[in-house]
Amino acid sequence: MSKVNGSSCYLLKQFIPMATSDIVMALGDPIIIFVLASLPNSTHYLAAFALGKSIAVFFESPIIPILPTANAMAHQAKARNLLFQFTLILSISLMIGMILIGCFPALSVFFQVDSTLWQTASLLVLLLCPWPLVISLRRYWQGQIIRAGFTHIIAKGSLLRCFLLTITAFTMAFFTDQGAWIAAAALLTGAVSELLFIRNKINKITLQEDHNASPLPDNLMAMSRYYWPLAQSMISLWGARLLLPLLIAMTSTLNVAIWAAGWALVISISNGVRMLQQLVIRNISHIKKTTLCLFSISIGCSFSLLLFVLATTPWGHKFLLYYAGSQNKLLIGIQDILLVCSLLPLLMSLQNFFQGLHMVQSSTVIIGRSALIANLTLMAGAFFMMYLNAAPAWFAIIVCLATLLEVSLLAYQLKNNINDGYTTSLVRLLRIIPLKTTTRTNIKTINN
Numbered sequence: 001m002s003k004v005n006g007s008s009c010y011l012l013k014q015f016i017p018m019a020t021s022d023i024v025m026a027l028g029d030p031i032i033i034f035v036l037a038s039l040p041n042s043t044h045y046l047a048a049f050a051l052g053k054s055i056a057v058f059f060e061s062p063i064i065p066i067l068p069t070a071n072a073m074a075h076q077a078k079a080r081n082l083l084f085q086f087t088l089i090l091s092i093s094l095m096i097g098m099i100l101i102g103c104f105p106a107l108s109v110f111f112q113v114d115s116t117l118w119q120t121a122s123l124l125v126l127l128l129c130p131w132p133l134v135i136s137l138r139r140y141w142q143g144q145i146i147r148a149g150f151t152h153i154i155a156k157g158s159l160l161r162c163f164l165l166t167i168t169a170f171t172m173a174f175f176t177d178q179g180a181w182i183a184a185a186a187l188l189t190g191a192v193s194e195l196l197f198i199r200n201k202i203n204k205i206t207l208q209e210d211h212n213a214s215p216l217p218d219n220l221m222a223m224s225r226y227y228w229p230l231a232q233s234m235i236s237l238w239g240a241r242l243l244l245p246l247l248i249a250m251t252s253t254l255n256v257a258i259w260a261a262g263w264a265l266v267i268s269i270s271n272g273v274r275m276l277q278q279l280v281i282r283n284i285s286h287i288k289k290t291t292l293c294l295f296s297i298s299i300g301c302s303f304s305l306l307l308f309v310l311a312t313t314p315w316g317h318k319f320l321l322y323y324a325g326s327q328n329k330l331l332i333g334i335q336d337i338l339l340v341c342s343l344l345p346l347l348m349s350l351q352n353f354f355q356g357l358h359m360v361q362s363s364t365v366i367i368g369r370s371a372l373i374a375n376l377t378l379m380a381g382a383f384f385m386m387y388l389n390a391a392p393a394w395f396a397i398i399v400c401l402a403t404l405l406e407v408s409l410l411a412y413q414l415k416n417n418i419n420d421g422y423t424t425s426l427v428r429l430l431r432i433i434p435l436k437t438t439t440r441t442n443i444k445t446i447n448n
Contacts, residue, residue, distance in 0.1 A: 011279060011287070011295050017151035018275035019299075024158035026268035028165045029053065030323065032186055033264050035169045036179050037325030043257045045179030048117055050245040050260030052124030052180065053187075055101060056131050058235075058242040059094045063087070063136040065230035068359060070143025071278060078218065080144070086223045087136045094132035102126025113249045120180050127184035131191070138195045141202045146278055153201045157194045165190030229368035230359075240375040240382070240402070244395055247386040258330055259392045261323070262337030265310070266344060266396075272303045273349040280356025293353060300349025304342050311338035336393035340400065347403040354410035366413045374406035 036045045066087055073079035102125040138157075145153050169186035176182065249256040276296045283292060310316040317335070324330040358367050381398035388394075 008291075008295055008298075011283070011292070014151060014282070015275060015279055015295075015299065017155040018146065018278060019272045020155040020158060022158075022271040022274045023268065024155075024162045026264075026271040027162055028187065028190055029264040030268055031162075031166050032169055032183050033261050034323055034325075035173050035182060035186075037261070037323070037327065037330070039173065039177050039179055039182075042325060042327075043253055044117065044120065046257035046260045047249060047253045048120035048124065048179060049183055050256050050263075051113070051117070051121035051249060052128070053183070054242045054245045055121070055125050056098065056128045058239060059098050059101075059132055060135050061234040061239070062094065062231040063091055063132055063139065064234045065227065066136050067139040067143040067146075068277060068281065069227060069230065070140045071147045071281060072143075072359065074144045074147035082218070082220065082223055084140060086220060086227065087140050088133075089220075091133040091136040095129050098125055098129040098132065102129065113246065114253060117249065117253060124180040124184055127180065128187060130188065134188070134191045134195050138191070138198055141198045144202060145198065145205065146282070148205050150201070150205060153198070157197045157201075160197055161190040161194035164193045229365045232368035232372065234371075240378040243379055244382055244399070247382050248392060248395060250386055251389050254329065255333075255392050258333030259337070259395065261330055262334040262392065262396070265323075265334070265338060266307065266341040269303055269307055270341070270345045270348050273300055273345050273352055275352075276349055277352040277356040277359070280353055281359055284357070284360050289357070296349045296353040297346070300346035303345035303349075307338050307345065308342040311335050311342060333392055336391065337396045340393050340396040344400055344403060347400065347407055350407045351403060351410065354407065354414060357414060358410065363413070366410070370406050370409035370413070373409060374402045377405055378402035 032049065033046060036042055036049055039045055066083075070080070070083060073083055102122050104122070142154055142157075145151070165186045168189040169182055172182040172185050245256050245259055248259050273296075276299060280292055280296075310319065317331075320334055320338075321328075321331050324334060355367050378398055381401065382395055385394045385398060
């Protein structure tokens, strides 16, 4: 199909419903943190939530690429059915892993974390054991819905999830002050309700078959080979993110409580750019890459500005004070994290743009390798910050630097495989020197 310029309005109409899904989904954590901050012993529960939810998300990380994979395979029934089998096997295995972690709270001795804090966190992990199955099935059907073009359904499902999560969290807090039970009930109620909504809608959608498309995996082994590089990138990412609250918890319980509250806001806003990857995959065949690149940068700048305003303006101060339960000891740390991370949405927008291009080329190995290098750097920096007993904002600096490194590595690889104006200008912007890649023979070149 020939390329067209594609207006920003056209892209925005696709992007807003998809971005709404991720933003609303990520709002769940700040809502829960707001409720936990109002409980007696709030610092303990905030810190336990940071650890427990990080562990749950780490077990979720291998299934995060289910959505783009389902999007890419939605046009072939055989591939869809194979992916469904693969999804069930993977998610059930992850559920078993969460049960084992939750049943052995004595693991705290390996991390030098307060035993009472770890017991509360492990209880949350045990209560959230259905999480991988619920999220994987939801993402499987969401990918198909996005491919079919019904992105407004994704947004509606996310709004339903956020609404029921909020109602459940406040209702549970009225009856109990046990933070782990409040958090688990709210998270699962929201996720299950969204899954049921999405499942009902997918039954009414007919997916178009494309028999002339490139061959896709036709057995579980081939699916594993295709999927593993994508999963590896998420595992290394969330493995590093899991390590962060663990290392911060070794400095003090207050520091990890500050990290939980600050990072929840950062990621809820930054998540608005994640669907740029899907936008690139869906539109790369008929919209110029220059247009997609500039659109991605503009979206990233918008979300970065929002974080900066929250961190620096008087009304942002009032909002954060209310969010932190009027606890000044939390407020100052949260403001520092938001200010440091104000560039993160822009970096993540470029990250998702480049990842989308690599997925179109089937060069998923490059995505996995770049993420691995960046997250090894993140972990090394986090250990150094822990050794210095640094404030949470210094850990946030390390996150931003690691993300910049990953963006640079992704752009590095594209330079040798795409010869067009957007690559040249963007690589100049990032001051990246082209490198030869050993995987070039396995990569299809995208031509204008």
